[in-house]
Amino acid sequence: MKITTDIIKDHGLTDDEYRHACKLLGREPNLTELGIISVMWSEHCSYKSSRIYLRELPTRGPSVLQGPGENAGVVDIGDGLAVCFKMESHNHPSFIEPYQGAATGVGGIMRDIFTMGARPIANLNSIRFGAPNHPKTKRLLSGVVSGIGGYGNTMGVPTVGGEVVFDECYNDNILVNAFTIGLMKADRIFKGQASGIGNAVIYIGSKTGRDGIHGATMASGEFDESSEEQRPTVQVGDPFMEKLLLEACMELMQSDAVVGIQDMGAAGLTCSSFEMADRAEMGMELHLERVPQRAEHMTAYEMMLSESQERMLLVVKQGRENEVLQICDKWDIEAAIIGKVTGDRRMKVYHDGKLVVDMPVAPISGEAPIYERPYAEPTWKKSLNDFDFASIPLPNDYNSTLQTLLTSPNLASKAWVWQQYDHMVQTNTVVPPGSDAAVIRIKGTSKGLALTSDCNSRYCYLDPRMGAALAVAEAARNLSCVGALPLAITDCLNFGNPEKPDIMWQFREAILGMSEACRRFETPIISGNVSLYNETGGKAIYPTPTVGMVGLLDEVERHATAFWKSKGDTILLLGKNNDELGGSEYLKQIHGKVCGLPPELDYDRELAVQKACRIGIRRGIVRSAHDVSDGGLAVALVECSIGREEGVLGAVVTLEDDLRPDALFFGESASRILISVAPQHAETFMMIAKEVGAPVAMIGEVGGGRLKINGLIDVDVVELREAWKTALPRMMET
């Protein structure tokens, strides 16, 4: 078959990229080779637009055992144990087919974790949809949530938290960012390396079918109205198969027969074979007729590019192949020796005895084009930022403003979502969804892990550098609110079309903001994913650099939750209330405006506030701790009152700051935590805060059936709880 310019274009390669490929090969590629180049050099696999900026991110730290570059990152947590985690997007497939798109996203990220030798112990999901009243939103939300549950529940991995956000900017481009963390022995990390000439290449898991061909290329282009016609490129998940694959892999990894292992995810057999060979500076010889196949008469092109799910590629010591085959047989999964490791650093693929691919490994895998795309600050930014807040009228009735905010889908209870996820299996969930961060215990130790995912994309839209830094700060604050010390981060960077200078500028700014924040919080980025081209019809989503952060509790018994515990407890506020309304949920929901600048971030104050909170929890005097974020202080106070399963507890609060009341109640100044302590411990906690330099004030007392603030807010918390709890189910049922 002659490679024409149309074929090259259909494969998403530019003329320059094609010429470069020909130069590397010393000839024109055949169709299979062209397919391989197109997926290996797709944005999704090669990070060609983002790579030069990703280098800015801090990735090292004393406890980092594996940073970016492998299937997932690994951090030491002591006791000979380590955790492995990563977050990944599955945005485009989930928009086209929400159930399978989300399900396979969850399946893919779990494989990334257990391929490293770690057993998945928890999932988070950060999902973003269009406006609640957009015609597609309910169907997409419903499908995505069932898909996440359908896969995670079957796998027996609890989904313990995440985010659910609604905003018009996601109307035609939803975000599904899936996070998994696994637990492993610190000295038993498995890598995707094809080392040892003569070692066997073994394929295990589901059979290969024609599904998902060119998924990686799809994920590397903008959307338009015909995108739904791409449904056949969305893969179909089989969580049962993956559960068997997980158990088989865990058993295989008990022995030392496995030299290297990699998930066949995006770009399937191509990406896994090239990357494994490249990392070990080796070559590979593959025989495609030995690949277990689901469909008849599959071509080499189809087999190399198929993204059928639940498959792994193993490199196994020569002579130990039978051990692997036997374990796979025990778990009733397919396994086939499809090739061997060679020393010539070339990928040679045979199909029915005929050589169909003969390419150098390193240039195709590692020398994808790298772009330094032009960037420029968007012209519209300044006019959005320069906003005169004096023009915003004060509410007439603060009670109804508070009720409106609390029942808006972004702030309403998300129980409708997380009750569809098994969040308890594995019996480690100490703090379930609904608090600032989830806490899971580590059996056999006194330790626990805290998990959170955060990003306020409205902040990032108004100021991507500050927005990204605030996402890191909020994640660290959420972990501190349950008593955990932040350890490390994984990120999922969702942006628009990088070929546009303003998008590239947003990306660059966000990376710079995130880098600085990670340095200040001493939380290296150990893994992550970049998702570009999140645009439909030329309109980009808000920049959304989602942060997944993991923290450690030395004594898991010493943790806090967000809710008031006892009548009469003293309420304290760590941090400072500022006159900041920019980018707030209040401006958006009540006044229909997205403008101004996001809150300022004073790192020293933020660090001190978090530290005071953690010390108080560790000393056992903090009864509840809750981050003040979306919706501001009044919303946070209500959440402390109504989030409890055991029934509500009101509070009486007096705030003495001289600010305009809407900014005081609903402004979203960073670095604030609401604490409650027994009255006899109030002074002690004030001392702790002062010692670490955190601003602190006693602002009220827990008790009663109403929340009263400054004589301006006086609401029945029982009624408010009912409205807050039923808002999302009501939205989904109407």
Place this chain on the structure above:
Amino acid sequence: MKFGIVVFPGSNCDHDCHHVITKVLGHEAKFLWHKEQDLHGVDGVILPGGFSYGDYLRSGAMAACSPIMDSIKAFAHDGGMVFGICNGFQILLEAKLLPGVLMRNQSLKFICKDVCLRVENTETPFTNTMQTGDVLTLPIAHMDGNYTLDRRSATKLLEEGRVLFRYCDSSGQVDDESNPNGSVESIAGVMNEQGNVAGMMPHPERCSESMLGNRDGLKIFESIVKAWTK
């Protein structure tokens, strides 16, 4: 006491049950592989929760045909104690060791949350540490938990004391609002005629330690041990 915990392909609460029995209850537990028929001399069998065979065909249907189930049926026939949790309950129904079927939840959604259960009969090997009318808090986590049986047979089960638990509110009142999945008569767990085989949808192994919320689930395991000790 030596418990056998069956591992089917897709079981995912097997290790959770093992943890409670060995680390919390302090008894012995052994995993039994679905392809085998040897029960290794265990004193009682637990069929754990999960998604055996991915819930494909019908939940529990394929696992009920496993080689190990032949041995478990014989064990039950000889009076051995068999206890199924969630998917394990579904398997016991498919194997005809217990009456009824489990249909899809009325909401058509997977539901994971704490529910209240009223103890209906305390004279059983599974509830003998409880008081009649006790209200326990246990979590459910299932898609197919809608216990279905014709109403006359359901009433008969209640009369014969073969209903162990019913969904209720926190005061012990049984009503539609506290029925999470549409089960007939709010039935959450039942027992066979001989009183040695039982199954339930809620997960006692998930609430047997105070760190995880409460220890109500442990009472069921303690009951089984108490019955065996006698």
